[in-house]
Amino acid sequence: RMIKQVLIGFLCGAAILTVGILIGHYGITQSSSTMLKYPTCYLIKLFFILTFLHRELTKMPHMATTAGDEQTVQIMLKRWQDPKTGLDHAWREEYSVYLSFPDPKNPNKVTVGESAGFCVTFHRQSKKVYTSDQADPEVVQPYAAYSPAGHPKGKLVYANQGTPSDYQLLNNTVDLRGTIAITRYGGAGRGAKAINAAPYGVVGVLVYTDPLDINDGLMSDNETYPHSWYLPPSGVERGSFKSHYGDMLTPYLAAKEETYRIPVENITGIPPIPIQPIGFEDAYRLICDVKMDIYNYEEVKNSSNVMGVIRGSAEPDRYVIYGNHRDSWVHGAIDPSSGTSVMLELTRVLGTMVKQGQWRPRRSIIFGSWGAEEFGLIGSTEYTEQYFTKLSERTVAYINVDIAVFANATLRASAMPSVQNVIFTAAKQVNAPGLDSTSVYDNWIHYSNRSSTTHGTIPRVGYLSGAGSDYAAFVHYLGITSMDLAYTYDRSKTNARIYPVYHTAYDTFDYASKFIDPGFFSHQAVARTAGNVLIRLADSLVLPINCSDYAESLEDYLNTAVNLYQHQLKDWNISMEPLKRAVASFRSAATHLDQVILTIHSSCRPLKVRRINDQLMLLDRAFLNPLAFPDKRAYRNGWPTFPGLADAYANAESSGQASDWDKVHYHLSVLTQAIEGAAHTLTDVI
């Protein structure tokens, strides 16, 4: 019988950690109370390497499928295959995916003219150079990926954020046919600004970054980067302008070379008219008539995920996945290299312990360095499509750390309610950057908190809504318990929609190390917090997934829904009682399972532990049943109330039609049975 003791203190800052783990022949793990002090020498190493890694990753632009991207693939592979500090196994997974690029020979142009005859070319072919980074010939010119090529011209109209109501309102007073709309970022998805415009006869759309949204109003050259963290007047936010995530030619299938591809004309969710992003300097000089010359083209190119694994000792068939994308729009110092350097530092530390035979987690850990995220979460989505069954069956949780540090004020977490607690536990064991005696947790609760009926005041954990990063396919397609972690802003100090140079050529090592995280202390805090969560999920005997916290969230959503809807639903003879009963069943099943878990720690019955862990692991799958829940995945999409129900209610209220109230009733049944189904998985197994 082998006994191993594992130090995981290295992830816990100066905090004292009380975890010791015995892994026996029968896969039994018991907790001991060995007190381990964090070795300070490690902290220094960690700091050194993080900065070094970040510098290495951001030396050149690494847009998906370019030479710079390949260079980062090689960096990852070299480190993960290192015999002393690497993982058990690392490899490349390649997909052939449909991307969109500007034409280097015919730069996109936006020109303006006084009513007739176009005269001045405003749009810059490259942004202003402040550091040598921006002069790199590999910097891609600003463009809207997946905008069609075209040469529209027309009168310029200001369409605010390009939402459906923005265009509707505008259309009341202006004939939009033949116009070019200028919109600011925010409010609607990037591609949606063009999709919403086309029905009104708009022929082209420009998108600019509004200084009020991103720069707290500052606009002048000497107030912005390199003098501050604010976006220079010539900076342009790039981005993917498609609505659906994953490769567009192979929906629900992995985009392998031989995979069938749908005809390009069958693609949905992309701009039907040309669209182009511009900087605010140019936006404010645009007047009257505008001509756009967009030369974008599409191409199927090979994009790689880099994968690495640490094999689990007792339960190799249970996976904790930790991932981040690797590709950037330009140098991507913050997006995504802040997250990539954190991941590489984590794998170096864990890999070293594995290679030295000091430690091996109970469950397997899979690291994913996703490709082509910027084009619409493509690498991670193709991965989930290729390994759909295996991942659905075996994945305990997915941890996403994309932009690790937006700013250095506080932790920010979005997650399923069931993993709120493990994030809290980890955050309590890590020092807040620059605050020796305050934990990440205590700092966090100060910036953002809420009142829980069970726990009192606790940090506010957000919803994993939409498809903002690579967690999307794990959450919406596979139904896997997920979280997204980062350090972020002090909202009392800035209203910036996101860090100002997001998706521009100014997102460089220089910028990151001067204005975002000097000293990389917040990077360290994220690495320690996320690493702590990762180890707890991979190595705890009983999974740190809490179904009672899930119940509390469902109760919150239920109360909101009852307050908002019950009165009017009664008028339509639709009862909310079945939903209330379902939530009550879930609560009572969760309470019971918690009781069972309390008794398990002292037992050493591996199959009983496994059974309970399977219940916890698969809890989120109960909210996925694509045939029963075709529109929305029950409540999952992350609204503060059940989204399928909320949508249906809003529709019915505005139309007033009986058939729409019928749909509300349908969504109530779907939701009720999803929650009942989840409760059935938590009650005694037979």
Place this chain on the structure above:
Amino acid sequence: RMIKQVLIGFLCGAAILTVGILIGHYGITQSSSTMLKYPTCYLIKLFFILTFLHRELTKMPHMATTAGDEQTVQIMLKRWQDPKTGLDHAWREEYSVYLSFPDPKNPNKVTVGESAGFCVTFHRQSKKVYTSDQADPEVVQPYAAYSPAGHPKGKLVYANQGTPSDYQLLNNTVDLRGTIAITRYGGAGRGAKAINAAPYGVVGVLVYTDPLDINDGLMSDNETYPHSWYLPPSGVERGSFKSHYGDMLTPYLAAKEETYRIPVENITGIPPIPIQPIGFEDAYRLICDVKMDIYNYEEVKNSSNVMGVIRGSAEPDRYVIYGNHRDSWVHGAIDPSSGTSVMLELTRVLGTMVKQGQWRPRRSIIFGSWGAEEFGLIGSTEYTEQYFTKLSERTVAYINVDIAVFANATLRASAMPSVQNVIFTAAKQVNAPGLDSTSVYDNWIHYSNRSSTTHGTIPRVGYLSGAGSDYAAFVHYLGITSMDLAYTYDRSKTNARIYPVYHTAYDTFDYASKFIDPGFFSHQAVARTAGNVLIRLADSLVLPINCSDYAESLEDYLNTAVNLYQHQLKDWNISMEPLKRAVASFRSAATHLDQVILTIHSSCRPLKVRRINDQLMLLDRAFLNPLAFPDKRAYRNGWPTFPGLADAYANAESSGQASDWDKVHYHLSVLTQAIEGAAHTLTDVI
């Protein structure tokens, strides 16, 4: 550490069985070589009780939701809750389901007249009475469930089996508008005969049972029941005439009382015009003009499943489900009471051992007595909808024994290829009825065999195609490894489409005990075989699910597909190589897993065993991904070649259009990725 020894010999006839099972504290099971002789006294008991149970179940008609149905619910509950011979727990699950009935006050009528003026009422209000059974006032009049009410009249035309091509052909020479079509059973689904007819303007459809299809041509009163097993001239086959299985008002949702129901006008897959089954005596007297008076009505009624469980000792969260429907059309002696009496006898024997503390299986066993199967597999489908997540995650296999005995010549099995082997093993341990020294297996191979590349000559196991019984939702909706077992005909002696009195008022205890299985010996053989399979699935340390047999089937399908399609696909530049590679990956993963399993028997690592068992249990789930495979579930539907591909190929070949060849390419990719995905679940877990 508790050690239990279990006799399972009672299921194995006079054969000698070498199974002893140790269930240890760690859930470890090891085989010992205790030799147990089958106790002969048990055989007599078994026989006595089977006949008795059968008699009890068939005393009165028990159509779904009638008083007779409720009586069978009480019989099941009483036996399954018996403190000495019952199960651990038994209960009723009730659903409110949409059914269709004839109007007792306005019997359906078919009348004929000489061109003008209707004169003679031919259609019998009740069939001829040969035994008191047929005189029971609870015998439902013959009708087509889910036929609309209506009073069409028109010229009678003979439309063969009512297939699309039958009507198409007929339409070349006859103007079908305003006619009433007479069709014979077979060839097309019941409801399809009316669905296919309606587009041609046919106003009503009659269906009769052709003596050539069912009676080997015999027609006269003194050659048929009660003189033989053949259908009397006045016998009428009832049935459900809807196309989709499950409750029609609650697709993909359990039909609980409060569940939302779609508007009746949105129902699809039911006859758009009145349809009525008749006996052949009447069919042959129908000439010229016909008038139908159909008074069917629909009603939402409460239908019950009766559920019972034996809790597993080591892995209670793994389920083997054994089921059969309980409802009949009339007395249902063969359909379904032959299967129900087999199930009750099995539960009595197993329950007694459990209650006496002699035995408890490693995994949980769930018994399901489904309601309203005759109306379209409603009870079993609602059950899978209600417990979708739990059942998907935990069910090892589903065993269906509906009509246990069609005739007493040979075993018949339809199953996923992975459980062929456990059926063979069981069949080798049971004596064939009436043949002391021949096993069920040896008898079977004599009647129906095929040549396997791995095993040489073996019995032929059929495909679980379509939705012929309650396995449908388990196979097509949940993706659970399933089988359907029965004793059946000597095909050299009869061409009857099915046993002749199927779904008529002559399907009685008298009929069953005189003409189908005098002495109930075939019932016993089925009980022993199915029970043996059940115990092996529930109690073996390593699941008796064989992935190499799965590989062999895939190779067979692949070879067929390559022979049929490869040549022409090349012309369209579509390669079959990726499919070949996928099947090869599957084979190699299966071979490897078999090797791993060989090493496990001598080990006692519960989590390693569980890991492998999870791989085996979930193998069939890999072929289910409703978003990726929206039309057909990969190859599962059970054709001798991949059905999605075969359909697409047939379409493309007949249309010749490039877009249809595109769809062939799409289906190749779907199939390839389904098989690759399955292979990924069999390879080393990390």
